[in-house]
Amino acid sequence: MTPSEIDRLITLLAKLPGLGPRSARRAVLHLIKKPDSLMAPLARALDAAAAAIRPCGICGNLDTRDPCSICTDGRRDGAQICVVEDVADLWALERTASFKGHYHVLGGTLSALDGVTPEDLRIPALVARAQSGGVTEVILATGATVDGQTTAHYVADRLSQQAPGVTVSGLAHGVPVGGELDYLDDGTINAAMKARRPL
Numbered sequence: 001m002t003p004s005e006i007d008r009l010i011t012l013l014a015k016l017p018g019l020g021p022r023s024a025r026r027a028v029l030h031l032i033k034k035p036d037s038l039m040a041p042l043a044r045a046l047d048a049a050a051a052a053i054r055p056c057g058i059c060g061n062l063d064t065r066d067p068c069s070i071c072t073d074g075r076r077d078g079a080q081i082c083v084v085e086d087v088a089d090l091w092a093l094e095r096t097a098s099f100k101g102h103y104h105v106l107g108g109t110l111s112a113l114d115g116v117t118p119e120d121l122r123i124p125a126l127v128a129r130a131q132s133g134g135v136t137e138v139i140l141a142t143g144a145t146v147d148g149q150t151t152a153h154y155v156a157d158r159l160s161q162q163a164p165g166v167t168v169s170g171l172a173h174g175v176p177v178g179g180e181l182d183y184l185d186d187g188t189i190n191a192a193m194k195a196r197r198p199l
């Protein structure tokens with residue numbers, strides 16, 4: 001391997017989230033030192049993933065088949081659609097096994113600053129799913145950020161106009177499990193107080 005190939009690897013790895021040039025150099029050196037046990041299997045795994053993984057045409061999840069294994073799972077309830085920003089959020093919800101419906105991955109959040117419009121975000125596809133019949137509830141699980149909440153309000157407005165029979169709900173915001181009030185930020189305490197419930 002020539003230094004230019006090493007440079008190319010470092011440049012590519014440095015584009016990954018959480019990796020800068022310094023950690024990319026360390027990762028590349030680590031790979032080079034383990035050519036058979038790590039580098040070659042990683043290259044094969046990347047190749048196989050690039051060839052096989054595609055977005056689900058219905059929900060936007062990433063899978064080796066289209067429609068994905070969640071959309072085609074007969075044990076899941078297609079009447080409930082949980083809307084998330086990204087596939088990473090879908091994975092987070094799946095890890096908890098707390099939701100047994102279908103998903104809709106938006107692909108980001110609305111952002112006037114970055115010029116992200118509803119048409120960039122698979123929002124029209126969500127409206128079409130809600131209108132297609134059989135959907136009773138759409139759960140908006142976008143992030144508790146300004147852009148995430150702006151997106152949730154926009155989607156809720158559009159659904160109330162274009163799919164009026166569908167219930168729209170949002171995730172609760174509040175005190176995390178195991179959290180002590182003293183350590184929480186003011187916004188979280190405020191949201192928890194507003195979302196209080198009878199015990």
Ligand SMILES: [Zn+2]
Binds near residue numbers: 056060069071
């Ligand atoms: Zn799907």
